[in-house]
Amino acid sequence: MTQRLTACLGFALLLCSGAGLSAAQNTTAVFEQPVLITSAGQNAEVQLAAVLAKRAGLGYVLSKMATASDLQNTKTLTLVLGASLKGLGAAGLDVDKERERVRTLVAEAQKRNIPILCLHLGGEARRGQQTDDLIAEFLTLARMAIVVKSGNSDGFFTKICQGKSIPLIEVEKTVGALDPLQKAFKQ
Amino acid sequence: MPESSAKKKQANRNHDLWRRLTATGCRLLLVVVSLFFSCQRQAIVQKAPPADRHLPYNFVGRNGLVVAANPLAAEAGLAMLKSGGNAVDAAVATAFALNAAEPFASGIGGGGFMVIYLARSQKATVINYREKAPQGASPTMFRDKGEQEGMWRTSTGLAVAVPGALAGWDLALRKYGTVSLARAAARAIEIAEQGYAVSQTFSSINKDEYERLAANLGEGSCYLKRGLPHEPGDVFRNPDLARTFRLIIAKGIEEFYSGDIARRVVAAVQANRGIMTLEDLADYKAEEVAPLLGTYKSYALVTAPPPASGGLHLIQLLNIAENWPVKGWGPNSPRTIHHLSEALRFIFADRERHVGDPEFVSVPVNRLLSKEYAAAIASRILPDRTLDSYPCGKFEESATAQGNTTHLCVVDREGNIVSLTQSINDFFGPGIVPEGTGFLLNNQMADFSSDPESVNAPAPGHRPVSSMGPLIMFKDGTPLLVLGSPGGTRIFSSLAQIVLNVTEFGMSLDEAIEAPRFFSYSVAGKPRPVSVESRLPEATISELRKIGHEVTVREAYDKYFGGAQGIMVLRGKKMILGGADSRRDGWGAGY
Numbered sequence: 001m002t003q004r005l006t007a008c009l010g011f012a013l014l015l016c017s018g019a020g021l022s023a024a025q026n027t028t029a030v031f032e033q034p035v036l037i038t039s040a041g042q043n044a045e046v047q048l049a050a051v052l053a054k055r056a057g058l059g060y061v062l063s064k065m066a067t068a069s070d071l072q073n074t075k076t077l078t079l080v081l082g083a084s085l086k087g088l089g090a091a092g093l094d095v096d097k098e099r100e101r102v103r104t105l106v107a108e109a110q111k112r113n114i115p116i117l118c119l120h121l122g123g124e125a126r127r128g129q130q131t132d133d134l135i136a137e138f139l140t141l142a143r144m145a146i147v148v149k150s151g152n153s154d155g156f157f158t159k160i161c162q163g164k165s166i167p168l169i170e171v172e173k174t175v176g177a178l179d180p181l182q183k184a185f186k187q
Numbered sequence: 188m189p190e191s192s193a194k195k196k197q198a199n200r201n202h203d204l205w206r207r208l209t210a211t212g213c214r215l216l217l218v219v220v221s222l223f224f225s226c227q228r229q230a231i232v233q234k235a236p237p238a239d240r241h242l243p244y245n246f247v248g249r250n251g252l253v254v255a256a257n258p259l260a261a262e263a264g265l266a267m268l269k270s271g272g273n274a275v276d277a278a279v280a281t282a283f284a285l286n287a288a289e290p291f292a293s294g295i296g297g298g299g300f301m302v303i304y305l306a307r308s309q310k311a312t313v314i315n316y317r318e319k320a321p322q323g324a325s326p327t328m329f330r331d332k333g334e335q336e337g338m339w340r341t342s343t344g345l346a347v348a349v350p351g352a353l354a355g356w357d358l359a360l361r362k363y364g365t366v367s368l369a370r371a372a373a374r375a376i377e378i379a380e381q382g383y384a385v386s387q388t389f390s391s392i393n394k395d396e397y398e399r400l401a402a403n404l405g406e407g408s409c410y411l412k413r414g415l416p417h418e419p420g421d422v423f424r425n426p427d428l429a430r431t432f433r434l435i436i437a438k439g440i441e442e443f444y445s446g447d448i449a450r451r452v453v454a455a456v457q458a459n460r461g462i463m464t465l466e467d468l469a470d471y472k473a474e475e476v477a478p479l480l481g482t483y484k485s486y487a488l489v490t491a492p493p494p495a496s497g498g499l500h501l502i503q504l505l506n507i508a509e510n511w512p513v514k515g516w517g518p519n520s521p522r523t524i525h526h527l528s529e530a531l532r533f534i535f536a537d538r539e540r541h542v543g544d545p546e547f548v549s550v551p552v553n554r555l556l557s558k559e560y561a562a563a564i565a566s567r568i569l570p571d572r573t574l575d576s577y578p579c580g581k582f583e584e585s586a587t588a589q590g591n592t593t594h595l596c597v598v599d600r601e602g603n604i605v606s607l608t609q610s611i612n613d614f615f616g617p618g619i620v621p622e623g624t625g626f627l628l629n630n631q632m633a634d635f636s637s638d639p640e641s642v643n644a645p646a647p648g649h650r651p652v653s654s655m656g657p658l659i660m661f662k663d664g665t666p667l668l669v670l671g672s673p674g675g676t677r678i679f680s681s682l683a684q685i686v687l688n689v690t691e692f693g694m695s696l697d698e699a700i701e702a703p704r705f706f707s708y709s710v711a712g713k714p715r716p717v718s719v720e721s722r723l724p725e726a727t728i729s730e731l732r733k734i735g736h737e738v739t740v741r742e743a744y745d746k747y748f749g750g751a752q753g754i755m756v757l758r759g760k761k762m763i764l765g766g767a768d769s770r771r772d773g774w775g776a777g778y
Contacts, residue, residue, distance in 0.1 A: 044395045048415065051401070085741055086395065094739070123419070125391030128742045129721055150419070173418040174394075 029186040030143060031117055032075035034059040038066035039080040040102045040134045041095075042087030045121040046080040048174055053078075056182040065091060067101070068108035076185070077109045079138055081120045083130035095130050099137070106141055117184065118142040120157065121174050123150040132156065140164050144184060146177050233777075241744055243697040246765035248598075248777020253281055254752040254765040255595040256292065256673075258774035259383060260284035261767075263374035264597055265776035267366070274597040275303060275364040276371060278605035279356045281595050283375035287428060288383060289772070290410075290627060291392055291615045292673065293593040295431075295443065296452075297629040298351035299609025300491035301359055302478060302657045304666060306602030311489045311659065312363075316355020316473040316609075317650040318348035318631045323462035324647050326639035329632075336637060342399050344461020346617045346630035348651065350443075350452075352609060354473035357440045362475065369436040376432050379625070382424035385417040388746075388772045393417050396615045403459065403618035409625065410615065427625030445469045451621035455628065459619050470648075481556055484509060486690065487661040492552070494544045497608070497656025499552060500534050501679040505686060506561030507533075514691040519703055519723060521730035522570070528707035528717045528736065529568040531680055532577040535708040540579035543642035544650040550642075573735035577709045594657065594671035596754040598763050604754075606657035608671045608678075654678045660686065666756050668696075672768070674749025677706045681749045689755075696755045697766035700773075704748040707736070720745055744770045 037053060037060050039046035046064060053060040060078075063070050064087075071077065079102070083095055093101070109116060118139050120126065139145060139160050147157050149170045161168035169180045233247045246252060251274075253264030264281035272280070278301065286294035293299065298318040304311045332339045339345050357368060364371070385393075393400070393416035404410055409425050417423060435442050442448050449468045456463040479492035481502030488505070490498025507530040516522040542550055554560060567574070597605045611629040619628045634651035636643040643652045654676045660668040668689065672681050681704055688699030703720040716737040719728065722744075731738050741747055750771035755764045767773025 044397050047398045047401065048394065051415065084395070085739070085745075085747070122391070122394060123387075125387055125394070129740070130742075175413070175415055175418075 029184060031115060031185045033185060034061065034074060035076045035078050035185075036060070036066055036070055036074040037062045037078045037080065038064060038102075038105065039082065039087070040098070040138050041081065041083035041131060042091050042093060042098060043080060043082035043084040043122060043126060044087060045082060045119070045126065045174075048121050049078060049080045049119050052174075052178050052181055055178055056185070058181075058185055065101070066105055068104055071105070071108055071112060071114060074114055076117055077106070077114050078117045078119060079106070079142075081118055081131065081135050081138065082122045082126040083128070083134055084126075099134065102134075102138060106138060110141070115143040116141050118145040119177065120145070120147040120151050121177060123148040124153060127151055127156070136160065139166070142166050145169070146171065146180050146184075148172070148174055148177070240769045241701060243695060243701050243766075245695060245697050246767065246775025246777055248763040248765065249761060250600045250778050251277070251598055252754055252763040252765045252775060252777035253277055253595065253597050254754055254767045254773065254775040255281050255285060256593055256750055256752065256767075256771050256773055257285060257289040258772065258776075259288040259378050260595070261774045261776040263378070264595070265778060266374060267371070268597070268599055269778055272366050272370075273364065273601065274599040274603035274605045275359050276366045277597045277599065278595060278607050279360055279364065279371040280374060281597065282352070282356055282607060282609065283372045283432070284378055285593065285595070286626065287375045287378040287425060289389075289593070290425065290428070291389065291396070293352070293609045293611055294626050295353045296350050296616060296626045297609060297611035298348075298631065299355065299593070299607065300495045300653070300655050300657055301355060302489060302491055302606040302659055303359065303363055304489070304604040304659050305363065306604075309664075311478045313476045313478045313491045314355050314359045314473060315476050315491070315495075316351035316358070317494055317653055318351050318629055319467075319471060320348055320632065320635070320645050320647060320649050320651070321463040321467040322647040323464070324632070324645040324649070326644035326646060328645055329635070329637055330639055340633040340637075341613055341630050342403065342617050344456040344459030344463070344617070344619065346632045347456045347461050347463055347619065347628045348631040349463060349467045349471045350629060351471060351473055353435065353440045353443050354471055358473045358475065368440070372432045372436055376429045379425040379429040379432070382422045385419055385421045385423050386772050387419045389423070390417050390419045390421075392614045396613070396618065399618040400615055404620060405622070408620060410618075410620070410627070425625045427623055429625070431624045431626060444471060448621070448624060451624055452628065455619050455621040459617070479552065481506070483686065483690070485662065486667070487664075489659045489661065491608075491655065491657055492545070493542055493550045493652065494650045495608075495653045495655045495657075496538055496542045497654045497678045497682070498658060499542070499555060500538060501656045501658065501682050501686075502556050503534050503537070503561065504530055504679060504683045506556065506558055507565050508683070508687065509558070510562055510565035513687060518688055518692040518694070519705070519727065521727050521734065524705050524717065524719070524727070524731060525573075525734050525736065526568055526570075527680075527683070528705065529574065529577075530564060531707050532574075532709035532714050533564045533567075535676075535710070536577045536579035536712050538652070539636075539641070539711070541642065542652050544652070547646065547649055548642045571734060573714060576712045577714065578712055593673045594750075594752045596669040596671065596752050596765070598666075598669065598754050598756060602666070602756075604659055604666055604669050606659050606669045606671050608655040608657040608673070610653075610655070610673065656682055658682060665758060668753060668755050670751065670753040672749035672751035674747070676708060677748050680704075680706045681751060685751055685753065695766075696753050696764050700751045700753060700766040700768050706748060718747065720748065746770050
């Protein structure tokens, strides 16, 4: 009986340590500051990302219309994924122009070896064809991704991240992104 | 008695007995069958809503029904009906409840229009409680702000017009209701105090408007959760709003227009660089006006008059559609979308040129609604290509121009009807909450034109033109369809599509509401893109592009096109059906 209990406890510990290892891997500090935060799709969640960055104590610049020149002193590019037609309209852009802006930006980031952190904070409500097209294009370039779980209920993010070996962290709620965000950056 | 005769007698007796038994059995069977069918007729067969909320689903009632943009609000209206209140009582109870349950879309900080149909007198009337510009308003007040104009129009105290909702609800109750303001507000107080789980719709809108809310809301506001938007499932409570409602009940609506709440409203507006004064609030009056009437084929349309332009343009659009074989073209076919989009562009040109507050400007309503004018527009629209420009109609000044002028629907047991649209304009308005009150103010000043020369330029005491179009449609003199929608300038386009889906394409009410939508407009006579929901087939979108339309593809079920609610009265079947839009949290409740 005691042997059986010990075996069970051992197995449970093994499972726990495995999960811990995976979480630790996902949240290893891989990014440096300062951070340039922009959206891919002019969504409203870019503001949330800025608030989270502030609460995480990160040095950041928020620029909704960031261009290649904004990368000058940047060590990490954070892309908040999700198309908002309202936001695009307010910025005087359409999806194609926005895609072009982000393409130019990430191309420059790659040229400068600036890693990209992708966030998807809008959950299920911030999915749809246009958003998915942007995710499919830019998530593949990420060093890490943090997403609100309900936005990944169909495994869309999981599939892309697994295909490219990108660490993916799922959080239940937007505020849950604060902890992994903090841990992802070298202090 | 010979044996054979005795047998015969017995046989006859058996036969009689059998006949009697059969007859009784038949009668019994008849009773059972008729009881069964009568029960079937009486019972409300309400299936459970489908798991996929976008699938068409009709709410059913026999005595009364309420549809609104939120389940708690619809249930509040139903409770009022069941407790003996009439349609007006239930509409006001639902409107109060919406302030608690869907606070980002309407409430006592805003205004609207209520179309009322009284079954006994067969009379229709309209309560106009649209907000008014403060006395300090001027035609250049936004233009003077230069590049910052957009921000000033939507996100500051300058965006706030004098609220009319409470005055409108109070007027409706006093004139056509049977219950007190206290009873109408009772369920809303419970909802605000007890709270409810935040829906996906609430959460996504909360996130969409986050920038403005974070900038304008005070510390600890219930409209954010520890400084971040609410997530689905979070519990939202608003005890301040409950307290405000209690105060209004105790002291009357004067508390809102000239008491402590008025002082808090003015303080909040002025702290955010606005111009509203206590006098502006004290001067506000809701008014009862005659409805706007029109027809579509054999259907009679009753709606709110200007400054609610939604009804006016809905009738105008349907008048134009009468000239085309829309039924043969089919729903959402390239031909249908092309022709209606072109018509919308002409209508927007008229809207820019002619529609303002009828209390101050002459709106050529009769000319705009004439069948001849509609036929003239229809004849200018080409079947195979778009036009380059869309001029407005030119009318001489008319001395007889008809003056004066969110959605929920109620039908009560007596057949009284309310079709009510109200708003605080943008979701969460300007994001300004008077301290300790729990309600959001409106940013309806943004509905004024930025052109100081426009008939809809801001001016003291003017009501800005609204796109609202609460509708009641009649067939052979009896109400058939009650309908309305939010959605800004998309309102009348969406309503026209729903009306055509029902009358031309034979759809059930909720099928008509859930069907894919499109919209187009013009600015200064120049065409803007056709926006369509992504459910439209690619072939249709390609065909529209071939004709010359720029097409913007939006989400499959996009709130941009509104969130319509409707009730269909099937008199022959003694049944009332409700349709509620899944683009938001539409819900119905009947009994």
